[in-house]
Amino acid sequence: MKLIPLPDLGPRPRSEFDYGGELRRPPMGADTALWAAYVFNRQGAPGLLREWWYHRPTGAWYLFERDTLADRFIRHIPVQDIQYELPSADPAV
């Protein structure tokens, strides 16, 4: 069983989580092509990815940076660090 290192609760089994997918930021403006890219396109290739994980027992969402080739959780990103960021022209973070 893989463990996910929660910053406040310590390592928890992955079966306690729902996967929330890649962090994407909505684009500025209403250009259709940009919106389609934001809605559908994904990083796809292996590498560092920022992803959402939902911890069911506590009902909390966490944001982690993970290496999707080695399956290693690199660091936890406090949600406060990103919540005040402005939308960007580039949907990929």
Add this chain to the structure above:
Amino acid sequence: MPWRLLKFALNPNHSEPRFFPPETPLKERYDMVIIGGGGHGLACAYYLAREHGVTNVAVLEQGYLGGGNTGRNTTIVRSNYLTPEGVQFYDASLKLFEDLAEDFDLNIFYSNRGHYTLAHTDSAMRTMRWRAEVNKHFGIDSEVVDRSHIAANVPDMDLDCGGDAPVLGALWHAPGAVARHDAVAWGYGRGAYQRGVEIHQKTRVTGIKVDDGKVRGVSTSRGDIACDKVISMVAGSSPRITSMVGLETPIEIYPLQACVTEPVKPFLDTIIVSGSLHAYVSQSSRGELVMGASVDPNVLHSTRSSFDFVEELADKMLDLFPFTGRLRVMRQWAGMSDITPDFAPIMGKTPIEGFYLDAGWGTWGFKATPISGKTMAWTAVNDRNHELIEPFRLERFADFVQVGERGAASVGH
């Protein structure tokens, strides 16, 4: 297979034509380069040579032929999809499958079994009726059946699933089949090689040269090659290739796992899929139960398999076939599935001239091997999307015209 058997018996010298070409140096230039020596790449090479006379072609495979998802899948072949586009496409593939053994002069162990997709809820029954109607409209043998039909064909199944999730009915698809995946890849590979196509194993593509929006060649672990057309047919490695040419796609890679039990006496001659239980099973001609589920829960570029998978699958399988609790799992493995948001493939031309994409095959692309090879060969030769694959073009996402196959492809592969 009767002709082959007869020829074999009458021929005093029982030597087989060589399957895999001996290793040769790469040429400096080819008309077309196919990346990926899985079923799709080899089928495309075969149809390029056989139907279009294009033989100055190299298939480049980083590992060994069929070592990707082609050699890892559970070989289910069916055409009872949900959308008109999907149904017509997969049905054309099924028809090609039926003649492959003759085409290749090779036994591909194509075994027509019949295919049940079980429904345990009213909403699943509704999806089955929807699929059956679309299927019938296109002349496909597909119908909704009740419990007694299943009980008669699969007497060993517990239709009440231990009382937890009783089966209400099923979608029955009589043409559903299994085939030997390796033989399909090898047959296409041998046929392409015999017609003059070069197949290079242990040759990894490391870059694609694009000038002015046009493909000029590829770099490989064995040197550079010039070419005007590149066809990418690499399934679980698709995002790595598209990122070489700066093309964004919706493809995400999720592992898909499967396993087989020890062989037992034949008791199951149909293919059983349960969307609600997230499990499917068929019995191989050797007697093993071949079992699988839906993809792993998160993105991962790895072919590692896990205990969690077997544990969860066994739990579901015991609901359907309680006596399988005594069976041991012999092998388990994983492949990397290239999943799209609408569970349909991404095929055809791209914004880069000379770069063709055959990807997004996720958990369902083995059955499409013949028709993908055929339509991609046509597309690359004519530089125009074949009509059967036009709905699967990459731009469908930007145009908001997806081909929603989730209801027919997420568990039943």
